[in-house]
Structures are given as structure tokens and as C-alpha cells.
Amino acid sequence: MGIDLEALFKTLGPMIGGASTGDDEAGGVFCSLMRSLVSFDYAVIFAYREKERPLDLYSTFTPEEHVIFVSLYQAGPFLLDPFYHAAREPRPGVWRMRELAPDRFFSSEYFRSYYTQTGLAEEIGFFVALEEGITVVLSLMRRERSGAFTAAEFSLLKKAEPVVAGLVRHAWPDLNRRFDAALAKRERGGRKSAHPAADRVWRNLNLTEREASIVELVLQGHSSESIGLRLGISTGTVKVHRRNVYRKLGISSQTQLLSIYLKNLGQ
Structure with missing residues (x-):
């Protein structure tokens, strides 16, 4: 063209x-x-x-x-x-x-x-x-x-x-x-912030700050190797944290992880 x-x-x-x-x-x-x-x-x-x-x-x-x-x-x-x-x-x-x-x-x-x-x-x-x-x-x-x-x-x-x-x-x-x-406008409708759950979604699920950072990056599409480089930790440590998160949440897949994330964003 x-x-x-x-x-x-x-x-x-x-x-x-x-x-x-x-x-x-x-x-x-x-x-x-x-x-x-x-x-x-x-x-x-x-x-x-x-x-x-x-x-x-x-x-x-x-x-x-x-x-x-x-x-x-x-x-x-x-x-x-x-x-x-x-x-x-x-x-x-x-x-x-x-x-x-x-x-x-x-x-x-x-x-x-x-x-x-x-x-x-x-x-x-x-x-x-x-x-x-x-x-x-x-x-x-x-x-x-x-x-x-x-x-x-x-x-x-x-x-x-x-x-x-x-x-x-x-x-x-x-x-x-x-x-x-x-x-x-959102505050008048009873919402305290523009996206109220964005910062507290994982805290409400009792995840540590490090665990929350890792699962956010997982959902964004980062591999364990990429997450390790971004956070300055080993790939093995990333995988351990990820397994701990899945155990805490009682899930076994990224599909379930995303479902929990989006559900809590809407609260």
C-alpha cells in the first residue's frame, strides 16, 4: 500500500x-x-x-x-x-x-x-x-x-x-x-479507589510480598527464568515460591490462578 x-x-x-x-x-x-x-x-x-x-x-x-x-x-x-x-x-x-x-x-x-x-x-x-x-x-x-x-x-x-x-x-x-x-465518580458509587483490589488482591489471600510479586509476573507471561532475572533470585527459588502459592490457594494450574485473581479484583 x-x-x-x-x-x-x-x-x-x-x-x-x-x-x-x-x-x-x-x-x-x-x-x-x-x-x-x-x-x-x-x-x-x-x-x-x-x-x-x-x-x-x-x-x-x-x-x-x-x-x-x-x-x-x-x-x-x-x-x-x-x-x-x-x-x-x-x-x-x-x-x-x-x-x-x-x-x-x-x-x-x-x-x-x-x-x-x-x-x-x-x-x-x-x-x-x-x-x-x-x-x-x-x-x-x-x-x-x-x-x-x-x-x-x-x-x-x-x-x-x-x-x-x-x-x-x-x-x-x-x-x-x-x-x-x-x-x-467511583468513590461516590462506594468504591474507595479507581481499581480497589489491584494492590490488595494477593494480601487478602495471605500471600507474602515476594509471593505476590512472583504470581503477578507469572500471570503476565514471564517464565521462571525471566522472573528470577527481574527479581534477582534463582530460578529454583522462583519455582519454590510458586509451588507454595499453589499450595496456599489450593490450586494446581495457572487457569485457576487467573480465575482467583480476576475474581478478587472485582470485590
């Missing part, structure tokens, strides 16, 4: 010196810009701040698809998403999912039970770090029938990153206020 320069210039023109736009208008500009460069099946834009429920700024999903890609994702699985963890670091730039995913991500229970429902062949994200710990991630997705983005397409998208970053800063200058408003 060649670059559609006419479409590109038509998209960029109204942005120059224009007033701040709404979510739908800014999302539409992003999609028009991307379609002048590459083809894709879906686009979605999330804003992340700490462990709070991400803000859904824009998407191209049908109502049925929105349930899987947005509603279900916001309910808890986002905490295991490689894009979420990259946003929190942050890691600005353009990234393929497979570049950010842990070494066992594609065989993890999270991938099998949630991510495969999306039917995606690949996801690429533009990561734009803003002030006050906020990162906006603009994702382009291709379903399996469309195949992955080529190396040439990915290179072209990386060149577009400065324009996308400029669009984000122009379109969403007040995200901190919006996160605060979402938090206040």
Missing part, C-alpha cells in the same frame, strides 16, 4: 493552529492519518495513569466488539497487558506487542483466556507520555485474516510518531482532570 499524500495533507491541515478537539474528532483524525499510511482493521485509544482503570478515549469497534476489547479489558485484564506495563514505565515510541510481551506471554493463561478472544494477528501501539504520569496509547490492530504489519509498514509508522505525539498533546490536554473525575 502506497502513501496517500493527498489524504495525509487533508488530515493534517485542520490540525495546524486549530482549537482543541473532542475525543471522536481526534480519534477520527488519527485513523485518517493512519489510513493514509497503512491498512488496519481496528483502532483504539486508551489513557493510562498508575493502576487506575484506563480511560477509553476512542475506538472503531462495533458494540459487540467493544465488550471484549474495552469493557471486559477495563474490568481487570488490563493489569496483565504488556501495553499497560509499557505505558506505566513509560516507554514512548512505537511498539509491536511482541516486542513488549514477556517470554511466555503467548502461552500464558491471560493470552489463552482473554487475548485470543480478540482474534488479532498483531497489535501496534503509539505510546505518548504526558505529564503527571499519564501515557496515551493509540493502537492499530489487524485480525488474523489480514496478517501482521510488514517491516516496511512498521518503519513507516515509526516515522509518523512525532505527528501522532503532537496530535495527542493537542487533543487531550486535560486527562489528569478526567482521571480525577472518574475516580470521584
Whole structure:
């Protein structure tokens, strides 16, 4: 697919010196810009701040698809998403999912039970770090029938990153206020924090801090070797802690571990 320069210039023109736009208008500009460069099946834009429920700024999903890609994702699985963890670091730039995913991500229970429902062949994200710990991630997705983005397409998208970053800063200058408003709304509904169980889920199950760290990494898709390197302990020690966790929880599989995790997030 060649670059559609006419479409590109038509998209960029109204942005120059224009007033701040709404979510739908800014999302539409992003999609028009991307379609002048590459083809894709879906686009979605999330804003992340700490462990709070991400803000859904824009998407191209049908109502049925929105349930899987947005509603279900916001309910808890986002905490295991490689894009979420990259946003929190942050890691600005353009990234393929497979570049950010842990070494066992594609065989993890999270991938099998949630991510495969999306039917995606690949996801690429533009990561734009803003002030006050906020990162906006603009994702382009291709379903399996469309195949992955080529190396040439990915290179072209990386060149577009400065324009996308400029669009984000122009379109969403007040995200901190919006996160605060979402938090206040949840508090009025009886929730004490944006994602109340995120920090205490394992503590309520009587896991030690080290055990909690290890099972979080297990669910994210890290192997025992990867966990050991991240935590500075031996692979054998990781396996011992993991066996102890399974014994404490009375489980024998990662499927059961994920079920317990998501159940306690919802409490």
C-alpha cells in the first residue's frame, strides 16, 4: 500500500493552529492519518495513569466488539497487558506487542483466556507520555485474516510518531482532570479507589510480598527464568515460591490462578 499524500495533507491541515478537539474528532483524525499510511482493521485509544482503570478515549469497534476489547479489558485484564506495563514505565515510541510481551506471554493463561478472544494477528501501539504520569496509547490492530504489519509498514509508522505525539498533546490536554473525575465518580458509587483490589488482591489471600510479586509476573507471561532475572533470585527459588502459592490457594494450574485473581479484583 502506497502513501496517500493527498489524504495525509487533508488530515493534517485542520490540525495546524486549530482549537482543541473532542475525543471522536481526534480519534477520527488519527485513523485518517493512519489510513493514509497503512491498512488496519481496528483502532483504539486508551489513557493510562498508575493502576487506575484506563480511560477509553476512542475506538472503531462495533458494540459487540467493544465488550471484549474495552469493557471486559477495563474490568481487570488490563493489569496483565504488556501495553499497560509499557505505558506505566513509560516507554514512548512505537511498539509491536511482541516486542513488549514477556517470554511466555503467548502461552500464558491471560493470552489463552482473554487475548485470543480478540482474534488479532498483531497489535501496534503509539505510546505518548504526558505529564503527571499519564501515557496515551493509540493502537492499530489487524485480525488474523489480514496478517501482521510488514517491516516496511512498521518503519513507516515509526516515522509518523512525532505527528501522532503532537496530535495527542493537542487533543487531550486535560486527562489528569478526567482521571480525577472518574475516580470521584467511583468513590461516590462506594468504591474507595479507581481499581480497589489491584494492590490488595494477593494480601487478602495471605500471600507474602515476594509471593505476590512472583504470581503477578507469572500471570503476565514471564517464565521462571525471566522472573528470577527481574527479581534477582534463582530460578529454583522462583519455582519454590510458586509451588507454595499453589499450595496456599489450593490450586494446581495457572487457569485457576487467573480465575482467583480476576475474581478478587472485582470485590
